[in-house]
Amino acid sequence: MLTPTQEADFSGNFYQTDSQLKSLFMQAQSLIAMLRWRDGVCELVNPFLKNLCNNRDVLNKPMRQAWPELGEGFYKQVEHVYDTCQVSRSYDHEVKIIQGDDQVKEYYFDFVFSPYCHHQAEIDGVMVMGYDVTERVLARRQLAEQQQLFKDITDAAATALWTVDQRGNITFVNQTWVDWTGHAYEDNMGRGWIDSVVAEDRERVIGDYLRATNFKKPFESDFRVLRADGKMQWVAVTGKPRYYANGEFAGYVGSCMDITERKKTEQMLLDSEERFRSIADSAPVLIWMTGADKRTTFLNNSWMQFANVMQLLSDPGYLQSNLLHPEDKECVLDTYNRAFNKQEEFYIEYRMLRVSDGAYRWIGMKGVPRFEGEHDYFAGYIGSGMDITAMKEHEQVKNDFIGMASHELKTPITSIKAYIQLLLTIYNKRGDYDEFLLKSLGTVDKQINKLTRLITDLLDVSKMESGRLSLNSEEFLLSDLIKETVDEVQHTASHHDIVCSAIPPLAIYADRDRIAQVLTNFLTNAIKYSPDSDRVDVHVSVGDTEVVINVQDYGIGIKPEEQDKIFNRFYRVEGRNEQTFSGFGIGLYVAAEIIKRHNGRVWVVSEKDRGAAFYFSLPLLNA
Known part of the structure; x- marks a missing residue:
């Protein structure tokens, strides 16, 4: 039994403790409410909940009337706790509250529903505590959305x-x-x-x-x-x-x-490369490939056997420099390097040592630049060479025969020319006129002149092939040479007028007779290939470093596909109805070689049936 004094102290302490708990509830930063009876009549709310509900009056009101926005799930939880007298929890409970500006704001709470009893230990109501987890829920929702977005992106x-x-x-x-x-x-x-x-x-x-x-x-x-x-x-x-x-x-x-398609392409390339190697190795020609850095990437079996090597060397220049004939080495390497730097096609003939028997063989080598990729990147060269020794030997026999035959023909032709000139002189001194005899002797004299030019051209070809064509250069006036040559050809051209434009008194350093030979060839060609025309023009233009002579005819013209061939040996242009004009087709070849030996250029501009303009250039004396 407590004494009256003890009862008074206990009662005071109890009310003091109750007051402290109430103060603690009121200051808590979470939602707290005391709901009495099963209807959940609001007995006590803390300021946090009151502010959340815009400070509206909820005391002594049933929960459905006090907080309609909490939803039926909230009310059922309260009733369940009241009926069972057991603690219950609710997580991520959504609460939509209308703010003062009439805007609805979403909140999420974790609720704890606890029964409380009066002094007789009977259920009196439910205490509700709610914790604001809005940020957690929104963060989790945002994370879920990001995860879904990531999944959508990766799946797509x-x-x-x-x-x-x-x-x-x-x-x-x-x-x-x-x-x-x-x-x-x-x-x-x-x-x-x-x-x-x-x-x-x-x-x-x-x-x-x-x-x-x-x-x-x-x-x-x-x-x-x-x-x-x-x-x-x-x-x-x-x-x-x-x-x-x-x-x-x-x-x-x-x-x-x-990478299935890439693998298929790679396999196709491997198969293609294998086929190329098989074909190349079975070919009786020397086949090689280089990269853009001049390093050799492929040599076929024919090359390996010819050079007696079993592995790729650094570059064709290194391989050839050991095997090249000393007289051809500089020319071959210079031609190869110049073409490589310009990324252009080249062809060259040279002698290379065949290791198996120690014999030098003539090789005709052609190289073509390779371009790969969408933008045609330069990838190196692919080339092939053939042993042309037999062809060279046959060509030498032919050249020797032509030289010998031309030389042997020159003596009787000279004699015939002399007798014709003697007959014409005697005939003119006698004074009697026989038109038929005079015309016949003139015709014979013209044909002998043609034959003499042909023999001269054949001898020149023979000299060029053997490297014996020499130049006797001197300084002379180009205008004098052109005038003399035009006059000489004009005497033999009865149906054409050779019209020469004004020529400046220009001095050049060249072989006078050879330049006259070139001009004569151009003029006689112009006359021969313009049978239906009566005019040939000669024009001279002077540049900074060269002088250009142009011979223009108005004859049959030349097809575009033939213009690169007319300076080749033994090539002749056909006329109408596939008519072939007389001649060996070596005059333009000789003319082109003479101009090249003077460091000049030769070319043609023409259209079929619209005449042709033949050009050659010579360096100026001061150049």
Whole structure:
């Protein structure tokens, strides 16, 4: 039994404690409400809840009337706790509250519903405590949205994406990988993805992965997978190590790209290269290839056997420099390097040592630049060479015969020319006139002049082939030479007028007789190939470093496809109805070679049936 004094002290302490608890409830930064009876009549609310409800009067009102925005789920929880006298909880409870500006704002609370009893230990009501978790819910919702966005993005990717933990287990694959393999998402987790790899590739791929993970290095490999449709697919996998914020290794993130078409293309290229090698190795010609750096990338068997080498050397120049004839070495290397630098086609004939018998053989070598890619990048050269020794020997026999025959013909032709001149002189002194005899002697004299020019051209060709054509250069006036040559040709051209434009008194340094020979050739050609015309024009133009002589006719013209051939040996242009004009087709060849030996140029501008303009240039004396 308590004494009256003790009862008074206890009663005072009780009310003091109750007052402190009430003060604590009122200051709490969470929602607190005391609801009496099953209807949840509001007996006590703290300021936090009151402010949340815009300070409206809720005391002594049932909960459905006091807080209609809390919803039926809230009310059911209160009634359930009151009926069972057991604590209950509700998480992420949504509450929509109308603010003062009539805007609805969403809140989320975690509620704890606790029964409380009066002194007789009977249920008296329910105490509700709510914790604002709006930020947590919104953050979780935002995270879920980001995860869904990430999933949508990865699933839309044409590339398969994946992640691996630090133990090497798959933790994520996107929909692309699932579609490729036809295996469910869950079946790919852990080590399940290995079942999709073709059995022959599994050991290699796993080995590549383990070697990369041991050193935490990027991972690359390629392998085949069996698709859901039964087809084989090549994929290229790349993985990058990832780390946690504390620097701890977290695994890999990577991708798989479909490279089936690339593999097919590579295989086609390999097959094509193998076919090329087979064809090249079986060809009886010397075939070679270089890269853009001049390094040799391919030599066929014929070349290997010719040079007695079993491996690629640094470049064709190095290979040839050991085998080239000393007299041809500088010219070959210079031609090759100049063409390579300009990325243009070249052809050259030279002598190269055949190692098997130690004999020098003539080689005709052609090189063509290679261009690859969409933008035609220069990739090097491909070339082929043929042993033309037999052809050279036959050509030498022919040249020797032409030289000998021309030389032997020159003596009787000279004698015939002398007798014709003697007969004409005697006939003129006698004074009697026989028109037929005079015309016949004149015709014979013209034909002898033509024959003499042909023999001279043949001798010149023979000299050019043997390297015996010499130039006797001197300084002279070009205008005098042109005038003399035009007058000389005009005497033999009865049906054409040769019209020469004004020529400046220009001095050049050249072989006077050879330049006259070139001009004569151009003029006689112009007359011969313009039978229906009566005029030939000669024009001279002077540039900064050269003088250009132009002979223009108005005859049959030359087709574009023939213009690159007319300066070749023994080539003749056809006229109307495939008529071929007389001659050996060597005059323009001789003329072109003479001009080249003077460091000049020769070319033609023409159209079919619209005449032709032949040009040659000579360097100026001061140049």
